[in-house]
Each structure stands twice: as structure tokens, then as C-alpha cells.
Amino acid sequence: MYPNEKLSEEKVFKDPVHRYVHVRDKVIWDLIGTKEFQRLRRIKQLGTTYLTFHGAEHSRFNHSLGVYEIVRRIVDDVFDGRDDWDRNERLLCLCSALLHDLGHGPFSHSFEKVFHLDHEHFTRAIILGDTEVNAVLRRVSDDFPKKVAEVIAKTYPNKLVVSLISSQIDADRMDYLLRDAYYTGVSYGHFDMERILRVMRPREDQVVIKRSGMHAVEDYIMSRYQMYWQVYFHPVTRSAEVILTKILHRAKHLYLAGYTFQTPPVHFHSLFVGNIQLQDYLKLDEAVVLYYFQQWQDEKDEILSDLCRRFINRNLFKYVEFHPTNEQMKKLMELTTLFKKAGIDPEYYLVVDSSSDLPYDFYRPGEEEERLPIYLLMPNGELRELSRESTIVDAISGKRRTDHKLYFPQDFLDDVSTKRNIKKKIKEILEG
Amino acid sequence: MLIEHAKIMKALAAVGEIVGRKKLQKMIYIAKKIDFPFYEKFDFHFYGPYSEELTLRIEELCNLGFLHEVKEKKGGYYQYRYMLTESGEEFLSHYELDMPHLEDCLRDMNEQSARFLELVSTILYFEDLSKEEIKEKVFTLKSKQRYTEEEIEQAHSYIEQLRSKVKKEVRT
Structure with a gap:
């Protein structure tokens, strides 16, 4: 049976944060191979942060594998056999963890702000639409794509499952804090994840932490606080974000005003007119966006060309x-x-x-x-x-x-x- | 600039005072869903739609001295009430925000209980589903709140009532 089918040999990804990411389930292996998941290699986890911390070139692909690995360790090594944990939810947890960021676009935050998009809408659309990911999930069962979409949207009835992926202490946050600290090279941001996993206990509605593990959680909260102010809110990163946002505003303004681009924004058309379809969205990645920024440095419009030069050459x-x-x-x-x-x-x-x-x-x-x-x-x-x-x-x-x-x-x-x-x-x- | 901050202040100015962060969250979400131009991003949380962005924005407005926050003990928890300060009113006067039907809708919402607004916002979150599916969602996701069929019907009517207010005022 496909839902329980195991690979003949375990696949192992080398990972600098978790050392190894282990894949034994055929479903997970097939999902990783889909074009929609591979697209995440071309979307950076931290957007413009690489202009401040040059190591921060890691992608949403790395992060998604990391979240999957954390959830796999929780359900296989910590929760298995405990009261309040339904073993039948295992595959759903793993798939949801792997796919939780599937709908992120290039420089996601700026794009969402300028064009009033919601990456979670696209995550749902990819999982439920005519895609390779959907075809893999449907082989598990007809209603499996819907269940995965519900877990990611936090509307799945089993709230314990949801809380593994999305809560105040979830696999998503634990992976991105450790990963972002590693790739930015900052010394804060580290905490003892292994210890936290050991003291997690499943309850009806959420994961709770044994009192004896409080100090490990304190470290996690400190890490979150420091990364927030030292990395995520770094003023130089925000400067790059401001310029990126203004480029998108300017390009949209010009497009709607009938300006003739030397390099017409073909990939942006549906975004600019506010009617973006899934297939158009999937064609956008950071390589595509940076191509336009590179080209637009030579546009006649002085504002657009100046802003693009600033972004490309880091003149913030x-x-x-x-x-x-x-x-x-x-x-x-x-x-x-x-x-x-x-x-x-x-x-x-x-x-x-x-x-x-x-x-x-x-x-x-x-x-x-x-x-x-x-x-x-x-x-x-x-x-x-x-x-x-x-x-x-x-x-x-x-x-x-x-x-x-x-x-x-x-x-x-x-x-x-x-x-x-x-x-x-x-x-x-x-x-x- | 800071226009999104100003819109939140406009909402508070419209009702005078909002008691409870949960209520504030649900009121802005409902206003957004009935087409008022609020752009805070909301996710579905344990207690219904919730926006971290809105929480942060409120914190910023408190830090700037534009909102007055009163923390009150309520059982084992704290509850917060919010109102505009004088300097908040002055700040708001820098903006010309044309949201004429906002006051009426928000005043109405402010008279409802946080529990009812949680139900209304949950229904709006799932409004793409059929009425039966929405009911099912409410019963499964909000089982602890023990909403009745009657309350769900009331919430649907309430949404229609709010929407008709917006439409009516748009026509006039």
C-alpha cells in the first residue's frame, strides 16, 4: 500500500543543522521530487538578508526538509506509543511539515505586501490543484490533499497535529531559528533542540513541555528574541526590503500607466493587473525576478533604473x-x-x-x-x-x-x- | 506613510474604547472581510482568525503614546482595554481616511460579545464553503465553545446585516 510503502534503502540528506535528514517513506521521497517542491530551491529563506549577512543564501527547500526532519523525530522517537498520540496521523504530519512553505514566492514578504497576496493561499492551491504534488498526495487517498491543506491552514480538527507545525514552539520556528543562525553566522540563536524534543508531550489540543525542560525552552525564547532584533529586523536588510518594495510599486505603476518597457515585465503581468493564476505564480522565482531587476537597470524611467541599480549593486x-x-x-x-x-x-x-x-x-x-x-x-x-x-x-x-x-x-x-x-x-x- | 497605523486608530476613534485584545482582533478581521481596507495578515488560530501584525501595530501605537492601554486583572488572566489618547487624535488628524461606513459597523460589533465575534469571524474565515460545511467546521474546530445551531444562524444573519449596512451607505 502506497501510504505505508518504504524505500528499499533509507535516503539520507546531509544537512548542516540537523546533520542528517532521513527519508524512508516513499510518499515523502516522491514529494521531494516534484517540480513544485524543487522550485523552493530557487527561493531564499531570508529574502534580502543575504545583502547584510552574506552567508544567508539558504533556501526554503533546505528549511522545508529541516522542518520535516524535526517532525519526523518528534512523531517517531518521542510521541510514538504515548497516550493522546494517534499513530495514524504520522504520514499527515510528515507531509504537512515538508509542504508547509510550498506557496512562498520570490522575496515573499515584499511581494505579498505590494500585491496583497497570501502565500498560504498558494500553498493550498498547489496542494489541491492540478500539480505534481497533488498527484502524489492523491495516491495516498482522495481526501489526503485536503487534510494536508487543512493542517497547513491550521484548520484541521486534530489540533495537536496542527501545533507540531504551527504554534509558539513548533518545528517550523525551531528549524528556522537554528538554520538562520547557522547561515547568517551569528552566535546567538542557538538552543538545545534535542532537549526540547525530549521534553515535549502530546496533549489533546497541543504540545506541552515537561516542567523539567523549562530552561531549554527559556533558551529557545531568548534565541527567538535575539534573532528577532539582531537578524530579522536588521536595519540594512530592511533597507534592501524597502528598495525592493519600491521597485515593485514603480514597475506596477509604470505598467498600468502604459509605459513602454525595454524589457517588458511578462512574468509580472497577472500580478500587476491583480489576476494571478497558479501556473503564472509557479513560474516566478528569485532568478526570474533578479533577471528583470538586472535588465531594468537600463530602463529609461530614472526611478525604476535607479532603484534596480541600488538593489543589484547593494547601494542601499x-x-x-x-x-x-x-x-x-x-x-x-x-x-x-x-x-x-x-x-x-x-x-x-x-x-x-x-x-x-x-x-x-x-x-x-x-x-x-x-x-x-x-x-x-x-x-x-x-x-x-x-x-x-x-x-x-x-x-x-x-x-x-x-x-x-x-x-x-x-x-x-x-x-x-x-x-x-x-x-x-x-x-x-x-x-x- | 504609517497609513495602516492610522486606519487602526480610526477604528478605535470610531468606537471610543475596545475591551479585550480578542475582541479587537475579531473586529478588525470582520471589518476586513466585509471589504474595509485593512491589510493586516490574519491566520487561523486556536481562537479563530488572529493577526500577529495587528498585535505588533497596536504595541507600536501604545509605545508612541497614541493609544492608551489599560491592563486589568480578570480571573487568572489579564485583559486589556484600548482607547485613543489626545496625541493619538492629533496624529489621526494628519490623515484623510475616507471610510464613511466604518463607524456604524464597528460600533455595532463593539456591542457584541467576544465569543459571538469569534463565531462570526470563524464563519467569515470559511465563507467559501457551503453553509452545511461551515456548520461542520464550527462544530469540530470550536467544539469547546459549544456554539448552537441557533447562534450559527444568528451569526450568518449578522454578517448579512453588516454587509447591507456597507452597501446601503455606499449607495447613499
């Missing part, structure tokens, strides 16, 4: 801290006017970026029924929310920290061959 915007109080907002309005007078379009060259613009979060217990927190399983069987037991977690999660920056092209302002006095005034305001 500079930034100042910007706390948008009412006083600062008045300064921002003044800057907007001065930028226009200086002939620098503020729509593209004066940008406020906030921490809420990025798709990462840190741990907060929140209020009742806001979202499910991490629970510790106490020796007497009671469940206690993590921050109530851990002073470290309480300290981190209790303090609110947010961040806003104002991005601008310093080189334009330094060029005093034109509008010298206006640029001087702009710099005075920016320097505070």
Missing part, C-alpha cells in the same frame, strides 16, 4: 531612527515637501519602516483566548503558562519594544551639484 538607503510622534510627523511632512523641491520623489525615496511591517514575532503570553501560549506540564499534571514559571521569559515578554526607521538615499543628498540649499536643509532635519 541610509536610515535614521524615527519615532513618529506628532512633532516628528510634522518634520516628516516638511521633509516630504523639501524632497519634492529637490526633485527627489518622496513616494519612492523617503520611507518610514516599522517593526510591524515584518513577518516575525516574539513570545508574549497575551490575554485569555488571544492566542495559545506555551504551557508547562507540572509534576502534578497541571498546566502552567511559561512566563508564570520563568522569570527570564516573563522579563522578555513583559517589555514591549518596537522600532521605526526613516530611509532615504544619502548619495542623492550628498550630490550638491543641484539644489544645494534645499539638500542642506534636508540633511539638517535628518541629522536632528
Whole structure:
């Protein structure tokens, strides 16, 4: 029977984070071989972060294999035989873990923001649509693709299964924290995953952690906090993200205004007109996007070509801290006017970026029924929310920290061959 | 710039005060689903649609002194209430946000319980499914909330009522 079919020999992928990724199930091996999954090799896990941390070239393919491997270890080595764990859910967990990021597009975050897309919509469409992935899943059973899609969408009835892939302490986060720390080369971000896996216990609705494993979880929360501020929110990465977003806005604006491109944005057509189909979406990857950026460096439109040159050659915007109080907002309005007078379009060259613009979060217990927190399983069987037991977690999660920056092209302002006095005034305001 | 922040403030200005983060989350989600231009990304969580982006945005607005957050003890948990501060009102005055039907809809939602809004937002999350399938989803995913068929019907009517408010005001 295909659902239980094993490979004659176990396949092993070398992996720098988990050492080895083990594949024994034929279904998993077949899924990895599909073109939709192979596409993930061409989409970087951390988008523009490679422009800050040059090692961060790892892909969503690596990460997806990593999440699969963590879930495999949990269900095979930790949960198997325990109460509350239904062994029949094993293959569903493995497939969902492997495919959880399938719908991510190139520079996913920026694309989603500009074109109001949702990668989870495309994950669902790939799993349920006319694709190689769907054909593999359907060989398991007719309703299996739907189940996998539900687990990834977090709407599957067995919430324990969902929580393995998506919760405050899930395989997805554990893999990306360790992997991103490894590839960026930062020393924070590490924690003892093996220990966490050992102290995970299945409960009806979610995974809980044995009280004896609290310190390992504290380390994980610290890692999450530090990676959040040191890597994911790095101001230089955000500068690259700002430029990327503005390129997409500009290209769309030009396209809709009837501008004649030297290199027409064929692959972007359906995105620009707001009618993207799955097959078009699957053709987009970062190689394709960077090809256009490379070509658009020579476009006649000065804004588009300039922004593309900046992105390709890493000539990014500079930034100042910007706390948008009412006083600062008045300064921002003044800057907007001065930028226009200086002939620098503020729509593209004066940008406020906030921490809420990025798709990462840190741990907060929140209020009742806001979202499910991490629970510790106490020796007497009671469940206690993590921050109530851990002073470290309480300290981190209790303090609110947010961040806003104002991005601008310093080189334009330094060029005093034109509008010298206006640029001087702009710099005075920016320097505070 | 900061237009998405301003929209959230506009929502709070419309109702005066929102008690509970859960309620706030569900109100913005429902408003988004009935076509108000909120762009926060929502996922389905244990307690229905939830947006981490919205949570962070609220935190930013509190840190900036534009929102006043009151933390109150409620049983073993804390509950939070939110309202605009004076400087928040001043900040909002920098923006011309044309969302004329928002106030009426949000005021109505604010009078509902968080439990009911959880049901409404869950139904909206699955609105591409048939009514029977939605009911099935509510009974399986929200079994602990023990929603009745009657409540589900009420929630459907409530969604229609909200949508007709939006349409009516668009026509006028």
C-alpha cells in the first residue's frame, strides 16, 4: 500500500543543522521530487538578508526538509506509543511539515505586501490543484490533499497535529531559528533542540513541555528574541526590503500607466493587473525576478533604473531612527515637501519602516483566548503558562519594544551639484 | 506613510474604547472581510482568525503614546482595554481616511460579545464553503465553545446585516 510503502534503502540528506535528514517513506521521497517542491530551491529563506549577512543564501527547500526532519523525530522517537498520540496521523504530519512553505514566492514578504497576496493561499492551491504534488498526495487517498491543506491552514480538527507545525514552539520556528543562525553566522540563536524534543508531550489540543525542560525552552525564547532584533529586523536588510518594495510599486505603476518597457515585465503581468493564476505564480522565482531587476537597470524611467541599480549593486538607503510622534510627523511632512523641491520623489525615496511591517514575532503570553501560549506540564499534571514559571521569559515578554526607521538615499543628498540649499536643509532635519 | 497605523486608530476613534485584545482582533478581521481596507495578515488560530501584525501595530501605537492601554486583572488572566489618547487624535488628524461606513459597523460589533465575534469571524474565515460545511467546521474546530445551531444562524444573519449596512451607505 502506497501510504505505508518504504524505500528499499533509507535516503539520507546531509544537512548542516540537523546533520542528517532521513527519508524512508516513499510518499515523502516522491514529494521531494516534484517540480513544485524543487522550485523552493530557487527561493531564499531570508529574502534580502543575504545583502547584510552574506552567508544567508539558504533556501526554503533546505528549511522545508529541516522542518520535516524535526517532525519526523518528534512523531517517531518521542510521541510514538504515548497516550493522546494517534499513530495514524504520522504520514499527515510528515507531509504537512515538508509542504508547509510550498506557496512562498520570490522575496515573499515584499511581494505579498505590494500585491496583497497570501502565500498560504498558494500553498493550498498547489496542494489541491492540478500539480505534481497533488498527484502524489492523491495516491495516498482522495481526501489526503485536503487534510494536508487543512493542517497547513491550521484548520484541521486534530489540533495537536496542527501545533507540531504551527504554534509558539513548533518545528517550523525551531528549524528556522537554528538554520538562520547557522547561515547568517551569528552566535546567538542557538538552543538545545534535542532537549526540547525530549521534553515535549502530546496533549489533546497541543504540545506541552515537561516542567523539567523549562530552561531549554527559556533558551529557545531568548534565541527567538535575539534573532528577532539582531537578524530579522536588521536595519540594512530592511533597507534592501524597502528598495525592493519600491521597485515593485514603480514597475506596477509604470505598467498600468502604459509605459513602454525595454524589457517588458511578462512574468509580472497577472500580478500587476491583480489576476494571478497558479501556473503564472509557479513560474516566478528569485532568478526570474533578479533577471528583470538586472535588465531594468537600463530602463529609461530614472526611478525604476535607479532603484534596480541600488538593489543589484547593494547601494542601499541610509536610515535614521524615527519615532513618529506628532512633532516628528510634522518634520516628516516638511521633509516630504523639501524632497519634492529637490526633485527627489518622496513616494519612492523617503520611507518610514516599522517593526510591524515584518513577518516575525516574539513570545508574549497575551490575554485569555488571544492566542495559545506555551504551557508547562507540572509534576502534578497541571498546566502552567511559561512566563508564570520563568522569570527570564516573563522579563522578555513583559517589555514591549518596537522600532521605526526613516530611509532615504544619502548619495542623492550628498550630490550638491543641484539644489544645494534645499539638500542642506534636508540633511539638517535628518541629522536632528 | 504609517497609513495602516492610522486606519487602526480610526477604528478605535470610531468606537471610543475596545475591551479585550480578542475582541479587537475579531473586529478588525470582520471589518476586513466585509471589504474595509485593512491589510493586516490574519491566520487561523486556536481562537479563530488572529493577526500577529495587528498585535505588533497596536504595541507600536501604545509605545508612541497614541493609544492608551489599560491592563486589568480578570480571573487568572489579564485583559486589556484600548482607547485613543489626545496625541493619538492629533496624529489621526494628519490623515484623510475616507471610510464613511466604518463607524456604524464597528460600533455595532463593539456591542457584541467576544465569543459571538469569534463565531462570526470563524464563519467569515470559511465563507467559501457551503453553509452545511461551515456548520461542520464550527462544530469540530470550536467544539469547546459549544456554539448552537441557533447562534450559527444568528451569526450568518449578522454578517448579512453588516454587509447591507456597507452597501446601503455606499449607495447613499
